Amino acid sequence: MKMINKKDEILLNVPEIQELMKLTQDMWKMGWDERNGGNISYLLKEENIIPYLSEAYPKRQMVLDFKVELLKNQYLLVTASGEYFRNIIMDPLATLGIIRISEDGNFAEIVWGFEGEGKPTSELSSHLMSHEARLAEDPEHRVIMHTHATNLIAMTFTHVLSEKEMSSTLWKMCTECIVVFPEGVGILPWMIPGTDEIGIETASKMKDFRLVVWPHHGIFGSGATLNEAFGLIETAEKAAEIYMLVKSHPAGIMQEITDQQLIDLAKAFNVKPNPLFLS
Template identity: 45%
Template structure:
């Protein structure tokens, strides 16, 4: 009997996440993905739901998404091995008021969705307000984009126009431009709401010295945006040389404090 992972949607989700590792953008635990399931998608996956959902309290803003279901990657998952471990590293949740239910995955509800879940939900709400077809939100660490953020002016108008100027295709692929946040501590906190605010206008949001969020109607669109940005960031880095700015010592100490790390300075 065919399993849930044989469904075309699930196969595409797994191979798309693995592609991030193949591209060099999904090292270690980096990268996460969420997909808002349509009614037709739910009809396909529902036969594979656990008999008893696992209810998890959730104290963050559910962004008007109560009743919606998402396919979303796991916290601590690895895109390198996701093909062999998809039932551990992916799951399906339904959002409630003050909680969510795990319906499938994460090793039968033992694991949990990405720690960026609040950011993902807020980004989905933003994109649904701008383009209801944009069901996908992806985050990863494109190498050349991160290098470009150490050199380029991080003003988003300048950043967008610099990329547009490097290849005739860029303005065709992202005519809506690119949102750029200042560096800030990642994870739960202000970075989620601020990313979602940018996503009201942009399908791409850059986190300097860290990575990118992208959204689209399909895996092809969301990944194509990242590929186009990273390809042209590669060109930019090839002709512009050395870093001019990066994470400073004070910001590193903020990170260590936020995650309770014993890094020696």
């Protein structure tokens, strides 16, 4: 890690920032975030961050291409555009930053980090729109996480791209899947990343799903905490890995969890599975 001054050292020890630094290192080691792949944004509670932010920090203002009214005056910890997850733990001041959304929702002000004229992830539109969509469904929501989970990407080449069928397949690969994401997974058509268009479509899916698959690219996950969002993706990725192993086996699938067993499982754990995805 580079030499840092006292005020930055204090801020870097804020639990949310420490947690993000460690988690991104784990995600890189898992092979999900090669090069500059992947991005995370974390809605910070004002009372947890304001005491550490100094008016002495230089500020830069960014005009947003879209208005985010539900996020006005909110602070977000965001990974930087073009930076590598593997480097975050070594150089957090260049690879992370905190932005504040303006009162009118038209601007983002960089209040810390993004050293060397860096800027937030190129997927910022998808993140901000998805935060708004999830907050409308869950006031405890805090995290949007995009990663290139290997087996989920592979699955989009070998499995029909149907939300019902992919959700059902994932549920049947691991017993706990229907408990962890009973609503299933949303799926977009292939789209160019980093655009407002994919942000709009992702946010639309986030109204119904906490996991949204970008075919041949990766997945967006959400949660109230970093651990929750990561655990959600991790569970779906494990199910996709099992599917890919089974898919490649000469015998194929010889037996599986039935729809009735999934219904019984959901009832036992008091969750409500998406009724459209069960026979």
